[in-house]
Amino acid sequence: MNDMKPLPLDPPYDWPGYGSTRLRFPREPLVALPAGAFDRPGPLVPGGFVHAGDNDLTRHGKTLPLGERMVLAGRLLDTDGRPVRRSLVEIWQANASGRYHHPADNHDAPLDPNFQGLGRTFTDDDGWYRFVTVKPGAYPWQNHPHAWRPAHVHFSLLGNAPIQRLVTQMYFPGDPLLALDPVFNSVPDPAARGRMLCSLALETGIEGVALGYRFDIVLAGTRSTPLGP
Numbered sequence: 001m002n003d004m005k006p007l008p009l010d011p012p013y014d015w016p017g018y019g020s021t022r023l024r025f026p027r028e029p030l031v032a033l034p035a036g037a038f039d040r041p042g043p044l045v046p047g048g049f050v051h052a053g054d055n056d057l058t059r060h061g062k063t064l065p066l067g068e069r070m071v072l073a074g075r076l077l078d079t080d081g082r083p084v085r086r087s088l089v090e091i092w093q094a095n096a097s098g099r100y101h102h103p104a105d106n107h108d109a110p111l112d113p114n115f116q117g118l119g120r121t122f123t124d125d126d127g128w129y130r131f132v133t134v135k136p137g138a139y140p141w142q143n144h145p146h147a148w149r150p151a152h153v154h155f156s157l158l159g160n161a162p163i164q165r166l167v168t169q170m171y172f173p174g175d176p177l178l179a180l181d182p183v184f185n186s187v188p189d190p191a192a193r194g195r196m197l198c199s200l201a202l203e204t205g206i207e208g209v210a211l212g213y214r215f216d217i218v219l220a221g222t223r224s225t226p227l228g229p
């Protein structure tokens with residue numbers, strides 16, 4: 001008989017290796033939400049919030065941004081593998097040099113005036129989303145000596161109620177920084193960590209222009225994408 005408990009799928013709120021979790025994890029018992037709270041429709045995404053072209057991060061400047069262009073596409077799925085339709089998917093990321101277009105980022109790497117690193121779109125009727133962007137660079141952070149985040153893209157998923165918002169980070173296969181990254185490794189189960197990796201999918205790209213990567217997101221169940229890191 002195997003009485004080993006399965007490893008949790010999502011990272012703990014407090015993870016000593018990831019220093020800033022110490023400042024923001026809940027120190028009081030969590031408040032239980034009333035039954036049905038997750039189903040209560042909240043303010044939906046206001047009309048006009050998502051514009052045509054918001055999913056092409058390479059077209060937000062006067063010219064193309066620097067870096068390796070890529071198409072990042074995948075499906076948003078529920079526990080049973082059914083598509084989650086018309087759901088807001090947002091991404092944010094560093095530029096190809098590993099710097100965010102944000103005043104709090106003081107990394108000594110160049111900003112790219114043609115890349116802001118923020119995109120949004122709705123999933124279609126089959127749960128598909130698609131972004132055109134550039135591959136983000138790795139960047140240093142002050143978590144520990146010689147700490148560098150592996151290249152990653154942040155995802156936010158908004159259901160049909162505000163308390164359904166979920167966030168995660170997507171990584172690239174084969175990145176040697178993954179084994180050293182406390183954020184990636186805050187997800188206890190190695191198999192679950194693997195579900196935060198995209199896969200090379202050349203057919204998803206644009207011939208002669210952009211590489212293609214596929215990243216499906218499963219919201220719940222034993223095959224779910226880790227959420228919260």
Ligand SMILES: [Fe+2]
Nearest residue numbers: 094149152154
């Ligand atoms: Fe980041």
